[in-house]
Amino acid sequence: MRVAMIQMDMQLGKPEANFEKAEKLVRMAAELKPDVITLPETWNTGFFPRENLKEASDVDLEQTKKLFSRLAKEYRVNIIAGSVANCRDEKIYNTAAVFNRDGEVVMEYDKVHLFSPSGEHEYFEHGKKICNFELDGIPCSLVICYDIRFPELIRSEMLAGSKVQFVVAQWPDTRLLHWDTLNRARAIESQSFLCCTNSVGTAGNTKCGGHSAVYGPMGECLVLGGEAEQILMADMEIGAVDGVRDSINVYRDRLPEVYKI
Template sequence: MKIACVQLDIVFGAPKENFLKVEEKVREAASLGARIVVLPEMWNTGYDLTRLEEIADLEGENTKKLFSRLSKELNIHIVGGSVSTKKGDKFYNTMYVSNSSGEIISEYNKVHLIKLMDEHHYFEEGNEKNLFTLDGIEMGGIICYDLRFPEWTRVHTLNGAKVMFIPAEWPDIRIDHWKILLQARAIENQIFIIAVNCVGSNPNNSFNGNSMVISPWGEILWVGENEETVQLVDIDIEQIEDVRKRIPIFQDRREVLYK
């Protein structure tokens, strides 16, 4: 399965510019032969949280229309990172997934909000898992700070996810945590991790990429540099079964003790 990671320099607080850039990059990914295109977190607005009333995507309609149109036209799946959305009178950090028929098959609101970036003052917490199927393969998606909660990745894995997508705006000051945690989540769950970060800066943080694709054995198949890029990575889903036969951790779990 060929997956394109789109490592973006997000224009702070400028949805129109970011929508144009995302369409350009998705088209580039499709031209490279991608089956799935993956975007970073909050790509429509960045963390311009004080202006959400003005710039958040109302009911996610602009994002859903873009993904549906591009997925159907280009015959690709889009794991849409996340965008700031306004639903009713509340705001969310939301991931949408579209399949190659142009259908929105998943909508996930970030469950763990990071106080270091003031998310809890502006966004509502999500309360649902994010599981979906693309080309017959069970997958899941979480967002940025969700990565620091190992039980959240594990519950998706126990529910069948073989590939986990993790879009982020992870600051360079904590990038070592990002890399270690991603590799740990892949090894302990014996799944593929597809993690897409951004580059550039906003008034409060700088970002240096280091998007990663990691195998269920923990091998780093690709790591992004500190620049905007579209990178195609080919993964072999059959590796998961091989790794789980070699080290059968799911057979050896003692779930009765984990409460």
């Protein structure tokens, strides 16, 4: 599975400009002939405008689906369309959407863990389910930003069969040590590939740190981005996951009856 990660810079509270830019970047990435293209978190609004958030949000993913269904079909590519601020039933969610090569929506996921230090929980609604899906027959899963700090969520998706974990984020540069460490740790403990796509640029007073990366099931780094807007490419040999899980079989050796979570 070849992935192209779009480490995007966006404008806070300006969805039309961000949609235009996202389309341009996806078309650039598609020319590189990947199997999957990824975008970061809340790229339609930035993370996140307190004023006029509802007006800036997509409505039930209507604009997101219209654009990425068309692009996925045009280029015959799978798209992890990052996440967007999304108004549904008069509530706002941080919602990711996944499209297959036929332009079909194969999964929608509302961010479960909202980042309380920034007040995200005061503006957005919590999601209530994990996110597992298949792309080209490969079992995959997805989380959004702060979710990566909750290994029980990642393990739940792994127990549902995932071999590739996608992470989309707007992670600040002040905590890049955490970003790099947590993503590598989740790959090692899950014995899976982990593809983490972060944004760059400044949203309000927050500067996002980039460092988008792909880690292998032994924690090896296949590609690591810098702090500027760019498209990163990596090839994931999915068969390696089974080999690692057979050699150190943490899934067989788990004792869930002991854990108090």
